Structure formats: C-alpha cells, structure tokens
Amino acid sequence: MHDIFNLFKMFTKKLLFISNIIFVAIIFVLIYILLFTGTEMVKLPDDNRIVVKYESDLHKLVLNEMRDYLEVINEIQQGLAENNPDKIVKAATRQGQISLEATPIRLLKLSPLGCKQMGFKGHHIFQAIADSAKVNFKAATTINQLSELTNNCITCHRTYKLSLE
Numbered sequence: 001m002h003d004i005f006n007l008f009k010m011f012t013k014k015l016l017f018i019s020n021i022i023f024v025a026i027i028f029v030l031i032y033i034l035l036f037t038g039t040e041m042v043k044l045p046d047d048n049r050i051v052v053k054y055e056s057d058l059h060k061l062v063l064n065e066m067r068d069y070l071e072v073i074n075e076i077q078q079g080l081a082e083n084n085p086d087k088i089v090k091a092a093t094r095q096g097q098i099s100l101e102a103t104p105i106r107l108l109k110l111s112p113l114g115c116k117q118m119g120f121k122g123h124h125i126f127q128a129i130a131d132s133a134k135v136n137f138k139a140a141t142t143i144n145q146l147s148e149l150t151n152n153c154i155t156c157h158r159t160y161k162l163s164l165e
C-alpha cells in the first residue's frame, strides 16, 4: 500500500515536471511568434517607373490634386446614380479647364513631356465630361468618358512616381 502511494507521488511529480516543460515551451513559441514572425519585408512587384522630382510645395500640390481627382470622380458617380447632371457638371468643372490654367509654370518645367501630356489629357477629359453633361446629358456618355479618364490615370501611375528633390 505504502509502495503504491510512493509510486503515485513519483508519478505526479513527473507529470508536473513534464507539464511545466510543456508550459515553458509554449511560452517560448508564443514569444517567438509575437516578436519574430510577420515582420519580414513584403515582396513587391518590379518597379520600373520613372522618377519625377519636384520640390516640396509642388510635390504636395500634385498629390493634393490627385486626391481631388478621386473626389471629383466619386461626385460624378454620385451624379450618375442620382441622375443629376448638375452635380456632374459642378464636380467635373473643378478639375477641367480652370484647373489646367492654374497649373504653375514651374510644375510644367519639371515634368517630363509624357507626364505633362497625360496631365493635360486628364483635365481635358474632366472638361469634356462637364461639357457633355451640360449640353446633352446621357449617362452612357459620361460612363464612357469616365472609363477613358481612369485609363489615363492608370497609364500615368504605371509610368511615373514622385520623389522629393
């Protein structure tokens, strides 16, 4: 009887010892996961875009304008959804001829020719969207123009990237 009791004691001691080891091992694995996994750099696709250098003010101006393009596109889409040509005209005009004429000469001087051409093209399409929605609004026309517009965004984004001088 005494022997059995001793055996049982030894057995529980061993069990405790083993479970402590397992516990510590689990803690180490968790610490490893927390500290060392998910921190590796992500693999990016090749980037062959041409770098365009602007000074800080022009850099900010260009990116501000880009964000506004997206807002204008969204407003045009809302105009389409609401069948509201006035909204489309108002939004597209903001980035049409008016915006083109406000382009600083310094920006034009620092921009490569292809970049300038795509920049101009974008403003022309915004203006065309405003003009057709004003004169003879047809949703299909606006949608086609939007597709041509976003295609121009894509081509430029694939070709150029910005860097601060």
Ligand code: HEC
Residues within 6 Å of the ligand: 063, 064, 066, 067, 069, 070, 073, 115, 116, 118, 119, 122, 149, 150, 152, 153, 154, 156, 157, 160, 161, 162, 163
């Ligand atoms: C003339 C070339 C050109 C055209 C056209 C163009 N973009 Fe960009 N856009 C750029 C460049 C260059 C960047 C910076 C990308 C970089 O440095 O990685 C940029 C950045 C952006 C950004 C990020 C802005 C930020 O704050 O970081 C948005 C949004 C954007 N463009 C939207 C548009 C949309 C929408 C259109 C079309 C209506 C458009 N762009 C047309 C060249 C262009």
